[in-house]
Amino acid sequence: MIPKIAIFASGNGSNAENIIKFADKNPGIINIPVVLTDHAEAFVIQRAQNLERSYEIVERGDMSKREHESAILNILEKYSIDWIFLAGFMRILSSDFINRFYNRLLGESQIINIHPSLLPKYPGLNSYKRAFDDGAYESGVTVHFVDSGVDSGTHILQQSFKRYKNDTLETFTNRGMNLEYKLYVEAIEKLFKKVEA
Numbered sequence: 001m002i003p004k005i006a007i008f009a010s011g012n013g014s015n016a017e018n019i020i021k022f023a024d025k026n027p028g029i030i031n032i033p034v035v036l037t038d039h040a041e042a043f044v045i046q047r048a049q050n051l052e053r054s055y056e057i058v059e060r061g062d063m064s065k066r067e068h069e070s071a072i073l074n075i076l077e078k079y080s081i082d083w084i085f086l087a088g089f090m091r092i093l094s095s096d097f098i099n100r101f102y103n104r105l106l107g108e109s110q111i112i113n114i115h116p117s118l119l120p121k122y123p124g125l126n127s128y129k130r131a132f133d134d135g136a137y138e139s140g141v142t143v144h145f146v147d148s149g150v151d152s153g154t155h156i157l158q159q160s161f162k163r164y165k166n167d168t169l170e171t172f173t174n175r176g177m178n179l180e181y182k183l184y185v186e187a188i189e190k191l192f193k194k195v196e197a
């Protein structure tokens with residue numbers, strides 16, 4: 001059975017697009033029937049449409065966190081989702097939610113995330129900017145399993161990139177984003193690559 005993935009994204013969605021393109025070019029590894037967003041205005045919706053994927057908008061509005069997550073779970077059931085790939089999803093999932101995706105054999109949840117730093121450095125928001133403003137000579141990208149902490153789960157892959165003398169925040173961030181695209185796909189290959197007969 002090919003694992004069914006939902007990508008969760010809150011905004012731009014460039015990682016989501018990159019992962020979907022990888023799945024389309026490499027059939028038989030993962031299926032991504034749906035992109036879920038918590039923002040009706042998110043650009044990722046347009047990307048999902050261009051890539052002929054379903055999208056689901058689940059804004060929190062005045063729902064409690066529990067109600068919001070339960071609305072999300074209903075959607076995931078509708079698509080029989082096995083795994084969640086977080087890609088710029090700006091919400092912290094509750095441990096109840098994460099436990100629903102816990103895989104005993106793996107000892108991890110079937111939820112992965114990409115974070116724009118060399119974790120455990122710079123967890124949380126604006127990590128490229130914080131590293132840049134600190135004058136860090138390098139930063140990096142981490143793909144990790146999601147646990148109930150913030151950016152604290154087991155690493156799947158981590159890689160650094162250098163800061164160059166003439167970098168602006170923009171060139172520095174772009175270098176990081178390009179590494180994100182590469183590393184997310186490598187992490188997917190590491191976790192799911194089918195063995196050729």
Ligand code: GRF
Binds near residue numbers: 012087115116
């Ligand atoms: C990326 O830097 C990702 O690592 C972080 O949020 C950003 C999302 O960018 N979690 P995009 O929406 O994939 O373009």
